Amino acid sequence: xxxxxxxxxxxxxxxxxxxxxxxxxxxxxxxxxxxxxxxxxxxxxxxxxxxxxxxxxxxxxxxxxxxxxxxxxxxxxxxxxxxxxxxxxxxxxxxxxxxxxxxxxxxxxxxxxxxxxxxxxxxxxxxxxxxxxxxxxxxxxxxxxxxxxxxxxxxxxxxxxxxxxxxxxxxxxxxxxxxxxxxxxxxxxxxxxxxxxxxxxxxxxxxxxxxxxxxxxxxxxxxxxxxxxxxxxxxxxxxxxxxxxxxxxxxxxxxxxxxxxxxxxxxxxxxxxxxxxxxxxxxxxxxxxxxxxxxxxxxxxxxxxxxxxxxxxxxxxxxxxxxxxxxxxxxxxxxxxxx
Ligand SMILES: Cc1cc2nc3c(=O)[nH]c(=O)nc-3n(C[C@H](O)[C@H](O)[C@H](O)COP(=O)(O)OP(=O)(O)OC[C@H]3O[C@@H](n4cnc5c(N)ncnc54)[C@H](O)[C@@H]3O)c2cc1C
Ligand code: SF4
Numbered sequence: 001x002x003x004x005x006x007x008x009x010x011x012x013x014x015x016x017x018x019x020x021x022x023x024x025x026x027x028x029x030x031x032x033x034x035x036x037x038x039x040x041x042x043x044x045x046x047x048x049x050x051x052x053x054x055x056x057x058x059x060x061x062x063x064x065x066x067x068x069x070x071x072x073x074x075x076x077x078x079x080x081x082x083x084x085x086x087x088x089x090x091x092x093x094x095x096x097x098x099x100x101x102x103x104x105x106x107x108x109x110x111x112x113x114x115x116x117x118x119x120x121x122x123x124x125x126x127x128x129x130x131x132x133x134x135x136x137x138x139x140x141x142x143x144x145x146x147x148x149x150x151x152x153x154x155x156x157x158x159x160x161x162x163x164x165x166x167x168x169x170x171x172x173x174x175x176x177x178x179x180x181x182x183x184x185x186x187x188x189x190x191x192x193x194x195x196x197x198x199x200x201x202x203x204x205x206x207x208x209x210x211x212x213x214x215x216x217x218x219x220x221x222x223x224x225x226x227x228x229x230x231x232x233x234x235x236x237x238x239x240x241x242x243x244x245x246x247x248x249x250x251x252x253x254x255x256x257x258x259x260x261x262x263x264x265x266x267x268x269x270x271x272x273x274x275x276x277x278x279x280x281x282x283x284x285x286x287x288x289x290x291x292x293x294x295x296x297x298x299x300x301x302x303x304x305x306x307x308x309x310x311x312x313x314x315x316x317x318x319x320x321x322x323x324x325x326x327x328x329x330x331x332x333x334x335x336x337x338x339x
Contacts, residue, residue, distance in 0.1 A: 019217035031115035080119030099176040099232035126167035159272035175251035175269035188218030203273035233329035250322035278302035
């Protein structure tokens with residue numbers, strides 16, 4: 001690991017002031033479960049590491065679930081410094097947002113969940129093995145080609161939309177939060193801003209781009225989730241019961257009134273450089289009663305536009321399964337795959 005100077009600011013404003021305005025020379029350290037790996041692999045070589053672990057601001061460190069009164073608009077606030085384990089185990093969040101708590105509960109193992117934070121999860125770097133290899137200079141490291149496109153690409157994107165870098169966005173929380181209509185509040189050199197999470201991610205293709213749209217000296221302060229009474233669920237297909245990332249994930253949310261689903265959101269994870277909105281599937285389910293037959297049709301529709309690479313065609317079938325099961329789970333149906 002390259003030597004660096006370590007800073008321990010106690011306010012977010014002080015942390016912002018310590019960060020550089022270009023990527024690479026300074027990094028934020030939250031739980032360190034991603035950053036330290038990248039540093040040990042010489043993929044990240046910052047001169048300054050700015051820890052967020054001494055920031056003493058309850059908005060950044062706590063979960064706040066307001067009293068929810070009928071007819072009022074309420075928002076849940078989750079500080080970016082909150083650990084994944086706290087999200088996974090929070091009783092009120094489990095009732096309101098099972099899509100989020102189930103997604104948090106499956107991330108890594110207990111050690112990762114007890115160190116990793118919400119902010120770090122949203123801002124973590126991609127897991128492409130070429131990117132993570134110190135000796136490979138691909139597009140994201142200033143090289144001239146993507147090695148995954150014609151190489152080992154079984155865990156890469158199936159919805160690439162012609163994008164030159166075929167990573168999948170690594171965050172399992174992101175699809176659930178987007179389905180729930182969440183937004184991120186940030187603080188940076190020009191002050192605070194609020195970004196819908198559906199606009200938070202981007203598909204990077206060069207070294208001065210990250211998997212999100214934040215500027216280098218901008219910090220996620222918290223995530224806000226509106227309480228809208230939506231049915232919601234997240235379903236992941238994984239390699240047996242492992243600590244690894246999901247192969248495919250579907251997060252869904254919808255309003256259920258008179259037996260019909262409205263305001264339907266179906267977001268796919270781990271299949272595209274950004275969380276993927278399954279527009280065709282959403283249209284198909286809108287205004288309908290969710291039955292196993294409709295959920296299966298929605299799974300088919302969710303694959304519209306898929307263009308698998310040489311080794312990841314299997315993900316198309318997994319999308320169908322994940323969408324079908326997420327919809328059935330959210331509708332309250334007895335999951336027949338558990339019988
Ligand atoms: C074995 C293993 C399995 C895993 N499985 C999964 C999985 O299934 N799903 C999944 O989603 N993740 C998975 N992860 C990744 C894990 O969730 C992330 O490593 C973790 O969430 C990162 O959080 P952190 O606080 O440790 O971030 P750090 O490592 O401290 O930081 C990660 C990045 O985020 C930036 N950052 C951190 N906080 C902020 C902030 N508040 N504002 C702006 N930038 C910030 C840092 O600068 C850094 O670039 C896995 C990791 C491991 C090691
Ligand atoms: S998918 Fe992206 S990160 Fe991986 S080799 Fe291609 S350009 Fe690099």
